[in-house]
Amino acid sequence: MDERSVGSVPAGVRRTARARRTARRLGGLLAAGAVLLCTAALPAAAAPAAPAAADYPATMTIGTVTPATAGENGTVTITGKVVNAGRDPFKSAHVGVRAPLSGKKPLGTRSEVATVADRSTPTGTDGTDVPNLQIQLGDIGPGQSHDFSIPVTTADLELAKPGVYELAVDVWGTAGGGHERVLGIARTFLPYSVEATPKQTQVSVVWPITHAPELVAQTMPDNDQTPVLRDESLATELAPGGRLHQLVTTGATLPNLTWAVDPDLLDTVYAMTRPYRVQKPNTTGESARDDNTVPGVGKDAATAWLALLRTAVATAGHEVVSLPYADPDLASIAHNGAGLPGVETALRKAATAGRLTTEGRLSVDVKSDVAWPYQGWLDQRTAATARMVGGRLVLVDGASIPESDSLAYTPGAARPIGEGQTAVVADPTVSALFQSDLKTAEAKTAAVQRFLVETLLITRQMPEQQRGLLVLPPRNLTADTAEALATAVQKAQQGGWIAPAALHTVAAAPADPEAGTTVPDGYPQALAASELSSAELGKTTSVQAGLDKLMLILTQPQRVRGPFSAAMVRSMSTEWREQSKPGTSYRQGVQKYLDNLTAAVRVPKKSEITLPGDNATLLISVKNDLNQAVGNLELRLVSTQVNRVNVGPAEPVVLDGTTSRTFRFPAEAQVNGSVQMTAQLWTTGPNAQRYGEPVTFMVEVTSVASGVLYVIGGGVVLMVLAGIRFYLQRKKHAAAGDADGESGDDGESGDGADADAADGSAEHGGGEAPDADPASALDDADRVAGDEKVGH
Incomplete structure (x- = not known):
């Protein structure tokens, strides 16, 4: 017998069995109603407890719903899987589709949809099985599974009016003896016979093109300054089948898409289109050499991906938003970077560099007035920091600026929040559908169907008034989730109730006076736990002081200034929120490398020196291990007891790359004995300062002439x-x-x-x-x- 065939069971038998089951269910509903009447006056704690999950040992999932939106007299095919998660075998298992109790009246509000989605076990409110429709699965042993496919017509479901309906599939059988009963249920939603709406909801989708920083401050010591990456993970993502490759190909299929691009990623990919090197493991912070790096292998993938992205973003109607360079963590800086020198300057430079880089690498006009705090959570201090980077528009999760409980509809996304800023608020329910990695067909279908009914209900709330909706996925949007999001947008557009729109179009819509606009003062503790601390930000900004000193002595400062300035901003990237350990390693590597460069120009350590006379010459060496010449330095030799041993004046220091030189200091001794001397490099100029560590040694005077x-x-x-x-x-x-x-x-x-x-x-x-x-x-x-x- 074909288990997928409805005709595999004689019609009379199906009707008789179905009638008995329906009668049992109706009896159960009547009994339940009597219990509710008897207990209505009791406290809530006295209400009957929900059935234990063990009572429903079947785990059911819905794999596909085809088509996703049903028309009048149409047929919907539901596929899925039943898994026996219990200890007893299922006997004579069969799957049915429930006709929703709301068949004559569709789900009218988003809260009703949420109530259905929150159910975890079968209830009478899920409706009753469609008569004469079941798919026999046979026996299913513990741990075993069985696929199913059920075609059902809208007439079978008794859908009377256009709208949103629950679509439930259950499995019946016996387990552990006893009578036949429901063993499990799976639910999704189905839009039915929906006509195009005159005032379609404008839906803006932000499409993040970001990646954790890869370029390090080191470059190879060659004339081309060959770039160095911390690892080769980016090459994998750029290649066909990789995450970033899939994001670009999927995004290119959507109309009026808003691309949110990290300019640092573009710089890194561009660097990979030429010869580059990759650090070997456990070499973070070391100067790049042939022996601690390996040749990069992602040149072809980077070249092809960059061309693919340029074509995609140039599509008519698409919009490119340039994030500040390296996407600095605005919330961490706002909360823990107050008063740190150079932070504000670094942010402003990041905003300017971001726009110029994105325009140059993609050859398109870009918008650079958008700020995107981590997970879209906004508070007063983060809003102020966003203004520093020119954030006229702030991407905000709706949970951060909640609506009034009395508001009976979903307001538009644009909210003025003062100081010339507009918060573009993402619907929290819709955006939450695409926060995780939707790897399975079941997860994708659940997200797509929920997106369809949520956006449909939003549009039908006020069909004569057009509103804007923002969908804000996470920065690390996966390829599978991006595919589900694109499918959801395309199907809703085909249904005629949404119109894809660019971010700035939605942001320019008139603000709803009833919408929430209050930016909170507080910040969630769970998010604060992943922030960069004050100590971490302080160490990052202190790199600038060390870099400034190093710049004073270099004859080719541009070879170091650019890579280090970029690495400092990368150290504060929002991407490190999800990758704490790599972020710490990256920041430590920047500091260690700067320390190594600074220490490359030094006075070598000296042991005790014997001075056999009252007039002699002290010889002090200075070594330059950098690959470029240094100057603007002087060497000072100081005696702690000038009345016993005195030395000559400071000596100017100019050294070619990878060389050393010995400097002569005349010394005059007055008496025999030990005297401590200190050799110290100093920068020259009006603001002279010590450079490097002092070298202290003893001079032993042994033979002053009698x-x-x-x-x-x-x-x-x-x-x-x-x-x-x-x-x-x-x-x-x-x-x-x-x-x-x-x-x-x-x-x-x-x-x-x-x-x-x-x-x-x-x-x-x-x-x-x-x-x-x-x-x-x-x-x-x-x-x-x-x-x-x-x-x-």
Whole structure:
């Protein structure tokens, strides 16, 4: 017997069995109604509990509904699968389609649709099985499954009026003994006999073309500055079958689409169209070399994808929105970046660079007045930060700006929120349908059918007034989910109740005075947990200070400034919200690489130096491991005890790439012993500052010439002796004069001559000079200083 054939069971048998089942159900409904009447006055807690899931061991899914929208006297084919998730086998299992209780009155509100969608177990409100229609499945053992396909006409479903209906499929049989009963149910929705609406809802779909940052600050040390990527994941996504490739091909099929593009992704793809390199694992932060990188393999895929994207975005009616360069995390910056130097400047530059990059890479006009906070959640501080990047329009999830409970319809998407900004608010229910990865046919069908009925009901709420609706999928929109979203939009457009429109068209619509416009002050704790912290943002912005210092000494600063400036913004990308560990690794790599570049120009470490004399030369080396020349530097050598060892002035430093040079500092020592010296590089100019780490070492003075000390000591002794002799002679002459009563010229003259001779001997080293010749001692000291050259 063909299990898929309705005619496989005799009509009389089907009618008799169906009649018995229908009678049992009606009896059950009457009994349930009696219970409700008896318990109406009881507290809610006393109400009967819902049946346990174990009572319904069948797991049912609906794979396809064809067509997705049914016409009058049409036939709808439902396919799906039944899985025995219980412990007992299903005996004589068969599948049926329920005619909805709302057949004569369709579901009229979105809340009624939500109520149906929230049901988890079979209830009488799902309707009754269509008479004479069942598909026999036979026995199904535990863990086994069985596919089904059921064609059903709209007449069988007793659909009387155009509108939205529940479409339910259930499975019957016996499990674990007992009588035949319902074992499980699956539900979806069906729009029926809908005519085109004069005022179709304008639906704008944002199509994200984004990817986590891949380009690192490093470039290869060649004339072409070959770019370097952190991994090769992007090449896979760009290739046919990859996520980004599928997004472009799918998006190209939709009319009036809004492409939200990260300019950094365009730069990265463009870099991949030329030779590029990829970092090897565990080499983050190292300078790029042949031994720690491998050649990239995505050139052909990148070239083809970029051409594909250019063609797609150039389609008439399509709109391109340029996000700020590298898509910085506006909410993280708003909440944790206040007061950090350079943040505002970086954001403004990111906005300008984003527009110029997107226009240049895609050769189309772009809009750069759109801000997209993470998951569309907006608060007051994030709105202010969005204004910094020129965010006149802000993409917002409807959960962030909720509607009043008293509002009986869905208002338009455009909401003025003050300060010249307009929030374009996405419907939270519709957008939520496409947040996850819809890999299976069942998941896609569920999302498509729900989208159809939600948008249909929105349009039918106020059929004479056109409104705008925003659909905001996640940044990491998957290929499968994009396919489902495109299918939903196309089928709703074919149904005649929506009209695809660009974002700026929807944003320009007159604002509904009843719509919510209050931007909250708070931010959800769950979202705050994934933000970049103040410490992480602080480390990122501090890179700029180190970069500025490095720029002062480079002769080709442009080779470093551009890659680092871009890497700093990439460090704050919104993409890291979903990839926390790679984001941390990326930021650490930028800082480590800057540290390595800065340390490449340095004074090598020195050990203790012996200075065997009072006059010598200290030799200090400076090394440049960069691949370009450096200048605007000077080397300063400072003694901690200048009264013991003093050195010459600072030396200007100019070095070619990958070279080193030794600088000579004359040193004068006064006494023996150890003296600490510090060698430090400084930038030159009006705002001179230390560059790199200081190098401290000890100088040991061991042989200050002794003759110098002898000359000094001898001179002092002679002067003292001369003074004593002069004093004694004057005293003697005074005594003689007193005895004679007068003094003669001859005697005075002779004594004066002797005194003068004595003074002259003291001044010139005559008379009682020390044994060592002062001139010979100084010559020896000079000779020692001349022969000994100390330093490295």
